[in-house]
Amino acid sequence: MSKLYRFLPSMDQILDGITTDKDMAALPRPLIKDHASAFLDICREEIRAGAITEEAQLKLEVLLPRMTAYVRAQSRPHFRRVLNATGVVVHTNLGRSLLAKSAIEAVAEACGHYSNCEFDLSTGQRGSRYSHVEKILCDITGAEAALVVNNNAAAVFIMLETLAKGKEVIVSRGQLVEIGGSFRIPEVMKKSGATLHEVGATNRAHVHDYENAINDETGALMRVHTSNYRIVGFTKEVGLPEMRALGDKYNLPVIEDLGSGSLYSLQGAGLLGEPTVQEVIAQGADLVSFSGDKVLGGPQAGIIVGKKEYVDRIKKNQINRAMRIDKMTLAALEATLRLYLDMDVARKQVPTLRMITASQESLKSKARRLADAIRAEFGDTAEVGMKKGFSRVGGGAFPEYDLPGTLVTLNVKGISADDLRVALLDTDPPLVARIEDDAFLLDPRTLTQTEIKLAATVLRQAAESLK
Known part of the structure; x- marks a missing residue:
């Protein structure tokens, strides 16, 4: 030997x-x-x-x-493309939202060439990178001013650090949100130097709870949208108009953290309870923060819109330098926002909105094409079927709503659903799907039209690797 x-x-x-x-x-x-x-x-x-x-x-x-x-x-890159057949549209673990074609092209342009990132073409002098997106954000939302940082947690942090450092911020107990990765509003607030002042009960808060808590140390009133959970039953929260009146009475800024903020109303898709940024601004919030890469369907970013006096103060905060976005994010965000100037165009061209609002007929047709492609790859070595099922928006948005659709079922002879799931993690590209009641399920909602054939091919590759 x-x-x-x-x-x-x-x-x-x-x-x-x-x-x-x-x-x-x-x-x-x-x-x-x-x-x-x-x-x-x-x-x-x-x-x-x-x-x-x-x-x-x-x-x-x-x-x-x-x-x-x-x-x-x-030697394959560690950061790789993945086929998403889970049906979760804004899948945090799989990179959240897909960018629109125009946004992808804008990123490539920004990366491959010099640009006017911080150069004012009208004066030939140094300019502000935020000028590329501030006006369009104001036009869409109705806000006076806007600022973009690297994510929504950063947006919440810098708002609090600027307006309420060393002071109290009043928040309802029922809105002390924890998002993925154990990031919690109370901890973010503590790091900002502000002091959390909880009011109300977990399920009910009243205007008088806020008013009784206001004192000389109060720096702001804050609402946190519970986008990733719901408290139902015997509940009450103080609405933004009531909060606005209280802020006016005591000369306090009203801050609204929308989390997964939306510029497009999804009520037509049967998704209720998620206010648009425009609605929140119209109801009188001084500052609103939300994500760029969730329901909005753009790149990762934390967007702050609101009253100019407050946004200008945040812009001058030295911490803003550590949270600024790069040219790729700017390019992708501007291109995405331009689509929202016509909401019908946004619905058709922003992949996140297109997937969420897809019709039952189109989803069934897509499932049929996927099933046919899989049958062509497997022949009589697998049983392929279709069934009614549900997708999810994901990204912490609309937690109590399912999106009805059509799923494709796959049973490969001699191979368990879990073994197939593991083998698909090593295909090129990998494919992630669902297992429910020991059945392997693929949701075509989150596969693009060009990925149907590719999904069928990697399924066959995975099955062959297990023989």
């Missing part, structure tokens, strides 16, 4: 052999060397285990196909 080790090919032989593949030749040589060395360690382990017993098994021409496949697999 020990004699076999000497017959392993040298690294120089491996590098010369493996780089004859044009795809491998394009990879950095040190990367190839690292992965080839790891493959040799696998070969040594196979010798020790008795899987390799002859010198002929270690010849370069014998090992090369397997080694090339191993190096290719290990």
Whole structure:
């Protein structure tokens, strides 16, 4: 056994052999060397285990196909495209919203060329990066001013740090939200230097609760939209008009954190309870914060809109420098917002809105095409069907609402649903779907038209890897 080790090919032989593949030749040589060395360690382990017993098994021409496949697999980028067949439209773990075509093109333009990121073309002098999106945000929302930071948690933090550092901020107990990753409003507030003043009960809060809590240390009144949960039954919350009247009475700013903010009303899709940013501004909020990459369907960003006097103060906050967005985000956000100048255009061209508002007929047709594509790949080795089911908006929005649609069911003979799920994580690209009651389900709502055939292909690849 020990004699076999000497017959392993040298690294120089491996590098010369493996780089004859044009795809491998394009990879950095040190990367190839690292992965080839790891493959040799696998070969040594196979010798020790008795899987390799002859010198002929270690010849370069014998090992090369397997080694090339191993190096290719290990050299794939860690950050990769994934096919989303879960039916969760704003899937946080899978990168949230897809960008519209115009936004993708704008990002490519911003990356491939110099730009007027902070250059005023009308004066030839230094300009503000926020000028590219501030006016269009104001035009859409009706706000006086706007600012964009890197995410909504940052937006909430800088609003509180600017307006209420060292002061109290009054919030209803029923609105002390925790979002994914255990980020909580009370902790964000504490880091900002503001002091949380809870009022009301978990399920009910009244105007007098807020008014009784106001004192000389009060810096702001705050509402937090419970976008990722609902309290139902015997409940009451103070509406924004009532809060606005209280703010006017005591000369206090009223802040509204919308979380997954929407510029497009989804009531027509049967989704209620999610106010649009425009509605909140019209009801008198001084400042409103919301995400750019959830229901809005743009890049990750924290958007602040509201009264100019408050937004200007936030812009001058030194922390703003640490939270500013880059040119790619600016380009994608402006392109996305331009679509919202015509709401019908936004519904058709913003992928998030298009998926959420998709008709039952279109979803059934899409499911039929997916089922047919899968049957073509598997033949009689799998049972493929269709059934009624539900999708979700995701991203913490509309937690109590399901989106009805049509699902595709797949049962591959001799392969369990869970084994297929695991194998699909290693396909190129990987595919993520659902398992319910031991059945493997694919929701076509979150697959693009061009991904139907690709999904069927990687399903077959995954199944073949398990044989």
